[in-house]
Amino acid sequence: MISRASLRGVAATAGLILVFAFLVLGEGEVQSQQPGKAGLSTKQEGQSLDVGRQIFESRCASCHGLDGRGTERGPDLAADAKVQRRTDAGLLRTIRNGIAGTGMPVFRALDDAAAKSVADYVRLLQGKTKRAAVPGNAQRGQTLFFGKARCSECHMVSGKGGFIASDLSTFGRTQAVEEIRRAILLPAEGNKRGGVFEIRTRDGQSYSGVVRNEDNFSVQLQTLDGGLHLFMKSEVESMMRRSDSLMPADYASTLSAGEIDDLVSFLIRVSGPARKKAQEEEFEE
Numbered sequence: 112m113i114s115r116a117s118l119r120g121v122a123a124t125a126g127l128i129l130v131f132a133f134l135v136l137g138e139g140e141v142q143s144q145q146p147g148k149a150g151l152s153t154k155q156e157g158q159s160l161d162v163g164r165q166i167f168e169s170r171c172a173s174c175h176g177l178d179g180r181g182t183e184r185g186p187d188l189a190a191d192a193k194v195q196r197r198t199d200a201g202l203l204r205t206i207r208n209g210i211a212g213t214g215m216p217v218f219r220a221l222d223d224a225a226a227k228s229v230a231d232y233v234r235l236l237q238g239k240t241k242r243a244a245v246p247g248n249a250q251r252g253q254t255l256f257f258g259k260a261r262c263s264e265c266h267m268v269s270g271k272g273g274f275i276a277s278d279l280s281t282f283g284r285t286q287a288v289e290e291i292r293r294a295i296l297l298p299a300e301g302n303k304r305g306g307v308f309e310i311r312t313r314d315g316q317s318y319s320g321v322v323r324n325e326d327n328f329s330v331q332l333q334t335l336d337g338g339l340h341l342f343m344k345s346e347v348e349s350m351m352r353r354s355d356s357l358m359p360a361d362y363a364s365t366l367s368a369g370e371i372d373d374l375v376s377f378l379i380r381v382s383g384p385a386r387k388k389a390q391e392e393e394f395e396e
Contacts, residue, residue, distance in 0.1 A: 160228070160231055160232055160235055160287055160290075161290075162225070162228045163228035163229045163230075163231050163232030163233075163235075164232050164290070166221070166225060166228065166229050166232075167179075167229055167232050167233070170218070171185075171229070174214065175187075175188050178236065179233060179236035179237075184214065185214065185215075188233055188236060188237070189233075189236040189237050189238075190237075194233075194237075195237050199230060199234075202230045202233065202234075203226055203227065203230050206218055206221065206226045206229055206230060207219055207221065207226050235286075235287060238284050246369075246372050246376075247369065247371075247372030247373040247374070247375055247376035247377075248372075248373050248376060249373070249376040249377045249379075249380035249381075250377075251370075251373040251377075252373035252374045252375070252376050252377025252378070252380075253377050253381075255366070255370055255373055255374055255377070256268065256272075256374060256377055257271075257272070259366075259370075260362070260366060260370070260374060261359075262279075262374070265357055265358070266278070266279045267279070267280065268280050268378075268381055269381055274337075275320075275321060275333060275335060275337065275357065276321075276357050276358070279378060279381075279382075280381065280382060281382045282378055282382060283375075283378035283379035283380070283381065283382040283383070284379075284382040284383065288375060288379075291375045291378055291379070292371060292372075292375055295358075295362055295371055295374060295375070296362055296363050296371065297360075298356035298357075298358035298359075298360060299354065299356045299360060306321075306352055306353060306354075306356060306357070307319055307320065307321065307352070307353045307356075307357055308320065308321070308322050308332065308350060308351065308352050308353065309349075309350070309351050309352075309353060310330070310332055310342060310347055310349070310350050311347070311348045311349045311350075312342065312346050312347055312348060313346055313347070313348045314346075318332055318334055318340060319334060319335060319353075320332045320333045320334035320335055320340075321333050321357075323339070327344075328343060328344055328345075329341060329342060329343050329344060330342050330344060330347065330350065335357075
């Protein structure tokens with residue numbers, strides 16, 4: 112017959128065995144997670160600004176604008192001094208955890224690498240990311256902008272040029288060198304701000320241009336010759352956005368690599384901190 116003392120000894124021994132097994136298994140589980148953590152760090156280090164841009168445009172731009180300068184739904188992230196003064200850690204916390212009591216939601220689904228890529232892109236929009244050196248010549252780029260490349264027929268810089276397309280006076284301030292180059296060479300890829308619309312009226316007339324204003328009842332179109340046309344939607348048979356861009360798609364063949372660099376350099380130069388002084392020096396009649 113087994114005594115109570117013996118039973119207590121067996122139970123204690125079994126308990127120790129279970130505790131030991133738990134510790135061993137726990138250690139193995141922690142060790143098995145280490146490669147994952149190391150992989151995450153590697154992934155964080157490898158994130159590019161392009162990833163941050165894609166996430167920002169898909170999740171943040173509807174409130175903060177594609178340029179980060181705010182809309183009626185969300186504040187300015189690019190130029191607001193309070194946001195610029197935030198530490199990187201504080202910016203990451205806001206991205207991940209949101210701001211209670213405001214329209215800023217929680218983005219905990221973003222992993223650390225994705226959140227950091229968004230934070231880096233916000234810093235780029237603020238002009239705080241170190242940009243790569245540009246081998247081009249800004250003065251030659253100015254000549255191209257207003258001459259051979261014909262950019263000024265649609266775009267304005269520092270009050271000079273066309274107005275059918277976006278004003279590029281500050282474009283180079285918030286874009287990485289490669290992003291500016293890509294915008295020149297692949298205009299359709301970045302054609303997210305509207306592009307060209309085709310409107311066909313019920314009486315058979317067709318118009319092409321840029322939508323300037325639209326509400327539930329009317330749409331205002333600026334045609335490529337600069338004319339403004341107001342249409343009641345009851346008069347419109349169809350309104351379709353074209354897939355192509357106002358910009359020429361053949362700059363890769365009509366301009367040399369050096370000329371592209373010159374244009375990039377010019378756009379960065381005119382939008383830099385010393386832009387006002389540069390204008391006085393470069394745009395003398």
